[in-house]
Amino acid sequence: MDQSTEADHLGSLMRAAQDGDSASYLRLLTEIAPVLRRAVRRQAPFLQSSDVEDLVQDILLSLHSVRATYDPARPFLPWLFAITRNRVVDGQRRQMRRAANETLVEEYPETFSDDRTNGLDESYGDPEALRHAIGNLPQGQRHAIEMLKLRELSLKEAAAESGMSVAALKVAVHRGMSNLRKALNVGV
């Protein structure tokens, strides 16, 4: 199908879609998607594939929102590409605004940047040693560890059960964890 025939075909699909033919509309959107991808890549060759796809979806949504503006007496492709150019430029502006306020990293940190929170070996190999270490903790710290870490109660629930304040529970669990690390020689 040569270019002018293809343009006429797309125009007739759009005309049918405006008249309420959903099947023609679906066919039109399917057929113009690859056209839009090529147009976006031509206009913004530096974009990654995911960004190209996002833009194509944006263009299709915009086309849907202004489909009433298409005049069947006029050619379809200039109408389509005018929307495409406009949305690509908008997309590029959005990306520039985002880039000005964000820093992209290759790996997202899962914890804080401190070395102590990023120890490679975080598993307790010996459960018996862990139980023994917990048993050796001062009472307050032991209760805090049992409620918050083993029984996984919330701070509020643990405070209600133990009668300790939330702040005191936080301090106790922090000291307890620190003592456990020392006792088990983990991350020290």
Added chain:
Amino acid sequence: MRRLPAPWIRASLWLAISLPYVGAIILLHSPQIDLSTLFDNRQLAIEQGAILLTALTALLAAFCSVVPGYDRRILLLPILPLAVWMAVLGESCIDAWLSPDAFDREARLDWDCLPPAVLIGVVPAIAIVVMLRRGAPLTPGVTFALGALAVAALANFGLRTFHPSDASLLVLAVHFGSVAALALAGGWIGRHVLRWPAVQFRAAR
């Protein structure tokens, strides 16, 4: 889904709403100038012609700007009549300044024309905002600036029919200054008012 009518049809519709309204405001305030003086006063006739042409070309350009696919150069349509208007206005200002008659040079504003000046643009402004929102916001600032220029020029056309033809220097400057200010304000507002509409999806049944 209703197709958007062609820009020239929409422009005609806007004129069909706005011209009778402007005419009614003019009649309410009784034209102080006999329309036949348009034919006697060449400068006034050219000025009014340029103002009207500015309004019509700005209007058409505004309605074309919200339809994807039109040549962007159509946005330049009002430039020539606007330039003619500015040239005629400039000449009137120079004449008023050089006039031996002190009346022309006095800095005075006729505050009586402020209420009709405000009223004359209300309905056309509302109509054009409503109509321009039905379209694609390809150049929102320019679209609204053109719309504001069309409204302001038409209002100016109406005001000049009942404002004395030998208006003072300051009145001429205020008339044109208000048109320029409205066009700029329209451009600023357009960026905030004309946006790509969000698409609402209904759940499949």
